[in-house]
Amino acid sequence: MGESENGFHAIWRCRASIKFWKKTIFWKHIKQIKDEDSCLVLNNLRNVLKRDDFELFAIISWQIWYIRNKTIRGEVEPKPEALVEWCYNFWGKSVVQNGKKDGGKLDRTRVKWEPPPPGSVKINVDAGCLEEGRSWISAAVVRDDRGSFVGGQVSCQNQPLSALGAELVAVREGLCLGWQMGLKSFSVESDCSSAVSLSNRPLVFCNELEGVITDIKNLVEKSGCKEISFVGREANCLAHGLAKTTSWKGVTACSVGCVPSELFSVYKAELICSL
Structure with a gap:
């Protein structure tokens, strides 16, 4: 109560969003945010997090904003675990579609089972x-x-x-x-x-x-x-x-x-x- 409802507060500061962030490893970073400039926050986290982690952080942030707007319209809010898992599945599918695998390249030509190395x-x-x-x-x-x-x-x-x-x-x-x-x-x-x-x-x-x-x-x-x-x-x-x-x-x-x-x-x- 008493805090202005802007994008920064809605995604990273209000109690409704905090319960989602507490279900991720990003909570420790959220707690350390002091500046309320959203662009500055994103830029700082981009320098701290690995690329894949930052992509996931951005997806969760956007989904929290999306869910917040749906909740305002009277729709049921998902459980924190369900939201985070949905975000990770979305991220995982985008990794495959974009041809990446944990930051590397995914071999799209591999469409058959291949035997392991000799002795394995x-x-x-x-x-x-x-x-x-x-x-x-x-x-x-x-x-x-x-x-x-x-x-x-x-x-x-x-x-x-x-x-x-x-x-x-x-x-x-x-x-x-x-x-x-x-x-x-x-x-x-x-x-x-x-x-x-x-x-x-x-x-x-x-x-x-x-x-x-x-x-x-x-x-x-x-x-x-x-x-x-x-x-x-x-x-x-x-x-x-x-x-x-x-x-x-x-x-x-x-x-x-x-x-x-x-x-x-x-x-x-x-x-x-x-x-």
Whole structure:
């Protein structure tokens, strides 16, 4: 009360916006803002934050302004966690569309599964939805440097998750599988760019996803995982098919010792393309 309602206050100072910022790593920067010149604030943060972080900061700022105007018109305000997650998904999709991957270049020519380096193993992961988002299937497929099927795993998460949360759980389950198998050198691939980016960078969320991301980072440190990377759906067909097939069958949790018969043609096609 008593503070003027301008753009600066609406986005970074009012109580309605602060509850959103507290769910991000940017809150520490927001608290340090003293000058109320919006242009100066943005310029200073542009010099402090990495390019990708600044892009995400700008997206969240704009979304807070957008939501603020919708709320004034009587629409329901989203939960802070939902707003931040939406912003991260939006940012992740723009990264793929613009051909960037964590600040680097995304190889758009890669539309097939590729074997890992000699002596290494690759684990492809994906998530499938059950019961309209009330439970999710995580699928992982393990293949060696010749493309041979080493094993796989499916597991059911009996809890409501967002799509991004389910993809992060799939990454975590793939890492767990590699660690439990005692693999000395392996990589994990997912076709969810936002999940991959969150797995590879400092924590951005301060909500229920934080625990899953922390698990991922701990597993990377203690396992033989060398990389978590993004690939297009075309290069993740077997894991995607396993997640969908498991959803159809209603299987809750099991190890996969061989390629399911209904997915053998997918496995064979990926193997042939990789040669």
